[in-house]
Amino acid sequence: MLILHCPFCGPRDHSEFLYGGDARRTRPAPDDADGARWHDYVFLRDNPRGTHVEHWQHIHGCRAWLTVTRDTVTHEILAVTAARPAAAAGDGR
Amino acid sequence: MSDQPLRMAAGGRIDRSRRLVFHFDGRRMAGHPGDTLASALLANGVRLVGRSFKYHRPRGILSAGPEEPNALVTLRSGARAEPNTRATMAELFDGLEAESQHRWPSLRFDAGALNDVVSPFLPAGFYYKTFMGPRPDTRVWMWFEKHIRRAAGLGRASTAPDPDHYAKAHGFADVLVVGGGPAGLAAALAAADGGARVVLAEQMPALGGGLADRWSADGVRWLAEAKAALAAHPSVTVLTRTTVAGWYDGNVFSCVERVADHLPEPAPFQPRQRLHILRARQAVIATGAIEQPLVFADNDRPGVMLAAAAAAFPARYGVRPGRRAVVATTNDGGYDSAFALMDAGVELAAIADSRADPPVWARARAAGAGVPVLAGWTVLGAVIGLADPQVCAADLGPLDGGGGRRVACDLIAVSGGWAPAVHLLSQQGNRPAFDTERAAFLPGPLAPGQHAAGAVTGHGDDTAQCIAQGLVAGAAAAAAADAPARSRVALRRPAPLPAAARAGVAIRPVGEAPDPPWGRIRKFVDLQNDVTVKDIALANREGYASVEHLKRYTTLGMGTDQGKTANPAGMALLARQQGRPVAALGTTRFRPPYTPVALGALHGAEVGATLAPVRRTALHDRHLAAGAVMAEAGLWMRPWYYPLAGEDMDAAYRREAAHVRAACGIVDVSTLGKIDVQGPDAALFLDRVYANRMDTLKVGRVRYGLMLREDGFLMDDGTVARLAETQYFVTTTTAQAAPVLSMLEYLLEVAWPDLRVHVASITDQWAAMAVAGPHSRAVLAAALDGIDLATEALGHMGWAEGRCAGAPVRVHRASFSGELAYEVFCPTGFGEHVWDRLMAAGADHDLRPYGTEAMATLRIEKGHIAGAEIDGRTTAADVGLGRMASARKSYTGSVLKERPDLVDPARPRLVGLEVVDASARIGNGALLFGDGDPCRGHGLGHVTSVTWSPVRGRYIGLGLLSGGLDRLGERLIADEPVRGRRSLVTVVDPVFYDPAGEKLHA
Amino acid sequence: MLERASPLGAASTPGRHGAADGPAPVLLHETPAAALVQVSTFPGTEGAAAAALAPLGLAPLPGPGESREAVSGTVVTATGPGRWLAIDLHDGTLPVRLADALRAETASVVDLTHARARLIVSGPRARDALAKGVPLDLSGEARPAGSVATTRFAHVTVQIRVLDDAPADPRFELLVMSSFAGSLWSDLVEAAAEWGVACRRHG
Structure with a gap:
């Protein structure tokens, strides 16, 4: 059982969350028409042995999307922040 | 004829005032509360309890606890029958029934014993090399495989529904102490004293561990005081009959509590077992050590027992495990067991000590009792009677070769050393390190949050030391848990035990005993899986040289006992085969569960009808009252069809669909996903998310919407109604409601955090009914107030608000069926009210309910796509909606939908x-x-x-x-x-x- | 006044369930709220929202995991970053009053009055019953009165507010999506049956 420390809700079982995949992809701008950039964003992933930064959504909680740094070998959770940039910077709640 | 011939006149922690009757293989016998099935069988002189897995060899009881590999029986009968139950763990109750397993026609005369005769042809891995036919045809193997499978396995499970129910419990503790022996009790005391919330889990019915099996008066006193102090402390929870089966990430433990296993039946509403999912900040592992057997010829015979177990039967149950014993040991602990047996009235024929220099105190006591001590000797073989496959003598001999002697006995009690129970730590990745002084694997360096105390750290020989370690570990765990300051309840600590008179870890492992002077020698290493010394040599010869390969090739350690009495010997033998030290081999990693867990405990209440939650609409009871047959749609219950008398499904839906087109029908569509989209940038957001244009949608209008996935395939279809300048009401299909909502939230929080938009699920806020058919307008006109339903006022794909018998409603004029149709939305709590009003108004227009089957008929006739056509492999163009996708804007999926294969x-x-x-x-x-x-x-x-x-x-x-x-x-x-x-x-x-x-x- | 039907269906029967000796150690009561309203602010608009809500007595807004009761009796719970749920047991006009008070650029207001069922679980064994499905520490120390958490009971999302954290007789308010209400009710009855549960419901 991974325990994720949701910044809003505190430590929770991973079964309260929905996994959202690699958080390090760069999403092209909405009006970006470049097929190669969209292809890379949608299909290409690294599969690191070690630290992985990924998205999880706290669906059985505050429903916030979170950015989680997890070690894929030890399952240690190294960091959890809100995915939304403004919230992560501590700007209001 | 005395019943229970081996029951002692006094002693043991049983209730002699009550007699329990039980049956084993149909034979009626008696025992007492406090017995296990194993102790009761031994008391009644029953030694033969099972047949082994591969060779069908007769087997008896080896141990007194969960490490038992041999005495596996089917407990109870009928729907509660439990195969592969260890007789040493089954608590006796009145009326208990048990059957031996894996034998036909009887335990005494088993046809399977033929396997033992042909055993030279059945070594480890035999079926990898035999029963093969000419390549590439595998039919020969498949034929043999059928029969091999039928011969494999031990007990047989019941296929009847389980009459018991099970519960789960989420638990939280500062410190979990695993093991209720002296070290664990001390750790719990110290941790509670340190302000921690403590859970102590002990797998046996009683606390005390090894301390409870010894005779010392000081030990008895200490135990009683410790138990009383823990019971009185409000922050301590003591769980007995509770096995910590697994240690998972996040310091989460699965603890299986056998709530009612020891009763004939659970009390009403009592769960049979409870699975505690326990989150602990710190854990103290005080799981003790497991005594190991010796490897010698025919060491699997009924009558060969672990020495401390043999001594436990008198102490716990008042049962002598035999009348005349030979004790073979490699360490000092064997003598404690030998003298305990002697004090219980078992005649000691001889003690064989593998060490050349047995301790003085032991020699002295043995000499005083006239018991010969054979230094540098061990057991070479177990001899059984011709008529009765039980031990009748032991062949003893020197380790270094030379002449031996045969000693008559009915019990061979062996002590091959103690293996710390490192299983839970191993599950967490701990790598045990080999200690040459103790010839055992001890826990490796502990990670933060982990503590260990007692025999598991190799100090099982010294009880005072175990207690001291426990006190230190418990205090450290409480401090590290950083428990909030609690109102400290004074804890009465027991007065310490006097220091041990003697302690010593000197051991001379035997490895494999020399051969006795017989033919046909088999020396067993893993009793449960019938793995012998020869199998290990074979595996090594064939190149399966790592411990991981050894395990899988020979199945050593892969039985239900996980090799608790086999792994250490197996690894030592492999090391010797390779001429390497044991330390160099390492160990395999243990996996949960530590001991077998009932499937019931794992599923708890989530089984059968309560496997998953059920979602019901506001109109659920109305559907039932109308005779609807309900069907599952994901988690929802939806009306499938409403059969009239004598109709089957086909007749019902055909009638319902035809009626909608001829007159009118009403269908519950409350399960559709509904999402509130609000904010200054709502229009822009929706325009980015849908393939067709949404920024031109005006207040008062509804638009069909297509959503694509980022990869260009269709994701979902639904509708968007603009309620106000900055507020929209979005619908999705039932199945995609949750994924669409999560996707929208992802876009707003991760991709476009600058957009000022909020989305919220309002699926449960609104009930929804579609009224469809030529009479639908008339029905609504009769039922609703405040809405002009003329087509000029409310045209196709418009919406309007009004009231239905006092309840606020919003009506969307949209059609899935192809008929004139209206979707009526009202707050859920008024759903029944609105339905009733529509049905009453519809009586004059022949309004009838229809279900999802007829709804499908109507939409298929109209060529409308649904989930079957949006299966994740289709594009908008595939389903004829290519022109709906706007060419004048960017939206999710707009770029990748132009990939060559998608426009082919x-x-x-x-x-x-x-x-x-x-x-x-x-x-x-x-x-x-x-x-x-x-x-x-x-x-x-x-x-x-x-x-x-x-x-x-x-x-x-x-x-x-x-x-x-x-x-x-x-x-x-x-x-x-x-x-x-x-x-x-x-x-x-x-x-x-x-x-x-x-x-x-x- | 139009009567609101309970989200619990006919299958959720009141009365005593489970073990029947002695007073019920668990009480399960359905008592609906007159209004439930979700308010969501944008990054940086929380101050403006609080200012707009102050005249209604609903400011300051509670922080993560907390709730605050206004003089009027309206309780505001913090449910997520920039998101609150206001609960009023008597005043059904709250959704309209909040929508009127808050501008679209400041906050979004969603009426969820009909979207939730409200169940009160109390009694000496309330914690034990809830522990069968809730993966949170519900002890008084971990969750004092007034604390709020959204979590699950088995597979159903619930918002739990601690009304009373007394060790011997706690009270918990559970808000669950209406469509799941009947399912949660039977899960709770089954969980509490081991000790006995007395059930009361609306409608």
């Missing part, structure tokens, strides 16, 4: 299909082939949705066909290989009904 004109496209023969029936998933072509491969496409059409008077369907409507008019074969059916169909336009839409715009 050869892709299968949506068509209508109609059976040629009006009496034919086609089904979903039918493959389409050209008429006259062989039906092989994937064909030209497949059928996605089917229904019997009242409009066409025959079966119709929608499908995806290569070439699409270019094949209009062609005849195809619809082939259903699984159903064994084949029909001819014609390719037609997917809109079977009212293509001009006159009904819609009435």
Whole structure:
């Protein structure tokens, strides 16, 4: 059982969350028409042995999307922040 | 004839005032509360309790605890029958029934013993090398495999429904102490004293561990005081009969509490077992050590027992495990067991100590009792009687070779050393380190949050030391847990035990005893899986040289006992085969569970009807009252059809669908996903998310919307209603409601955090009913107030608000069926009220309810796509909606939908299909082939949705066909290989009904 | 006044369930709220929202995991970053009053009055019953009165507010999506049956 420390809700079982995949992809701008950039964003992933930064959504909680740094070998959770940039910077709640 | 011939006149922690009756293999016997099945059997002189897995050798009871590999019985009968139950763990209750396993026709005379005769042909891995036929044909192997499978396995499980129920419990503690022996009790005391919330889990019914099996008065006193102090402390929870089965990430533990296993039946409403999912900040592992047997010829015979276990039977149960014993040991602990047996009235014939220099105190006591001590000797073989497969003598001899002697006995008590129970730590990745002084693997360096104390750290020989370690570990755990300051309840610590008179870890492992002077020698290493010394040598010879390969090739350690009394010897033998030190080999990693867990404990309340939650709409009871047959749609219950007397499903839905077109019908569509979208940037947001334009949608209007996935495929379809300048009401399909909501939230928080938009699920806020058919306007006019329903006022794809008998409603004029239709939304709590009012108003217009089956008929006749056509592999163009996707904006999926393979004109496209023969029936998933072509491969496409059409008077369907409507008019074969059916169909336009839409715009 | 039907269906029967000796150690009562309203602010607009809500007595807004009761009796719970749920047991006009008070650029207001069922679980064994499905520490120390958490009971999302954290007789308010209400009710009855549960419901 991974325990994720949701910044809003505190430590929770991973079964309260929905996994959202690699958080390090760069999403092209909405009006970006470049097929190669969209292809890379949608299909290409690294599969690191070690630290992985990924998205999880706290669906059985505050429903916030979170950015989680997890070690894929030890399952240690190294960091959890809100995915939304403004919230992560501590700007209001 | 005395019953229970081996029951001692006094002693043991049993209730002699009550007699329990039990049956084993049909034979009626007696025991007492406090007995296990094993102790009661031994008391009654029963030694033979089972047959081994592979060779069907007669087996008896080896141990007194959970490490038991041999005495596996089927406990209880009927629906509660539990195969492979260790007799040493089954607590006796009145009326208990047990059967031995894996033998036919009887335990004494088992036909399977033939396997033992041909055993030279059945070494480890034999079936990897034999029973093979000529390549590439595997039929020969498959035939043998059937029979090998039938011969394998131990007990047989019941297939009847489990009459018991099980519970789960989420638990939280500062410190979990695993093991209720002296070290664990001390750790719990210290941790509680340190302010921690403590849970102590002990797998046996009673606390005390090894301390409880010894005779010392000080030990008894200490135990009583410790138990009383813990019971009185409000922050301590003591769980007995509770096995910590697994240690998972996040310091989460699964603890299986056997709530009612020791009772004939659970009390009413009592769960049979409880699975605690316990989160602990710190854990103290005080799991003790498991005594190991010795490896010698025929060491698997009934009458060979672990020495401390043999001594536990008198102490715990007042049972002598035999009348005349030989004790063979490698360490000091064997003497404690030997003298305990002697004090219980068992005659000691001899003590064989592998060490050349046994301790002085032991020699002295033995000499005083006239018991010979044979230094440097061990057991070479167990001798059984001709008539009775039980030990009748032991062949003893020197380790270094030379002449031996045969000693008559009925019990060979062996102590091959103590292996710390490191299983839980190993589950967490701890790598045990080999300690040469103790010839055992001790826990490796502990990670933060982990503590260990007692025999598990190798100090089992010294009880005072175990207690001292426990006190230190408990205090450290409490401090590290950083428990909030609690009101400290004074804890009365027991007065310490006096220091041990003697302690010593000197051990001389035997490895493999020299051969006795017999033929046909088998020396067992893993008793449960019948793995012998020869198997280990074979594995090593064949190159399976790592411990991981050894385990899997020979199945050493893969039985239900996980090799608790086998792994250490097996690894030592492998090391010796390779001429390497044991330390160099390492150990395999243990996996949960530590001991077998009932499936019931794992599923708890989530089984059968309560496997998953059920979602019901506001109209659920109305559907039931109307006689609806309900069906599951994901988690929802939806009305499938409303049969009249004598109707089956086919008759019902055909009638319902025809009636909607002829008059009018009402269907509950509350399960559709509904999402509130609000904010200054709501219009821009929706325009980015839908393939068709949403920024031009005006207040008062509803628009059909197509959502694509980022990869360009169709994700969902639904509607968008603009309620206000900055507020929208979005609907999705039932199945995609949750994924769509999560996707929208992801876009707003991760991709476009600058947009000022909020989305919220309002699926449960609104009930929704669709009224459809030529009379629908009239019905609504009679039922609703405050809405002008004339087509000029409320045109197709518009919405309006009003009231229905006092309840606020909003009406969307939209149609899934192709008829004039209205969707009526009202707050959920008024749903029944609105339904009743519509039904009353509809009485004059022949309004009848219809279900999801008829709803499908209507939409298929109208060529509307649904979930079957949006299966994740189709694009908008595939289903004929290519022109809906706007070419003038960017939106999710707009770029990747232009990939060459997604715009390839050869892709299968949506068509209508109609059976040629009006009496034919086609089904979903039918493959389409050209008429006259062989039906092989994937064909030209497949059928996605089917229904019997009242409009066409025959079966119709929608499908995806290569070439699409270019094949209009062609005849195809619809082939259903699984159903064994084949029909001819014609390719037609997917809109079977009212293509001009006159009904819609009435 | 139009009567609101309970989200619990006919299958959720009141009365005593489970073990029947002695007073019920678990009480399960359905008592609906007159209004439930979700308010969501944008990054940086929380101050403006609080200012707009102050005249209604609903400011300051509670922080993560907390709730605050206004003089009027309206309780505001913090449910997520920039998101609150206001609960009023008597005043059904709250959704309209909040929508009127808050501008679209400041906050979004969603009426969820009909979207939730409200169940009160109390009694000496309330914690034990809830522990069968809730993966949170419900002890008084971990969750004092007034604390709020959204979590699950088995597979159903619930918002739990601690009304009373007394060790011997706690009270918990559970808000669950209406469509799941009947399912949660039977899960709770089954969980509490081991000790006995007395059930009361609306409608």
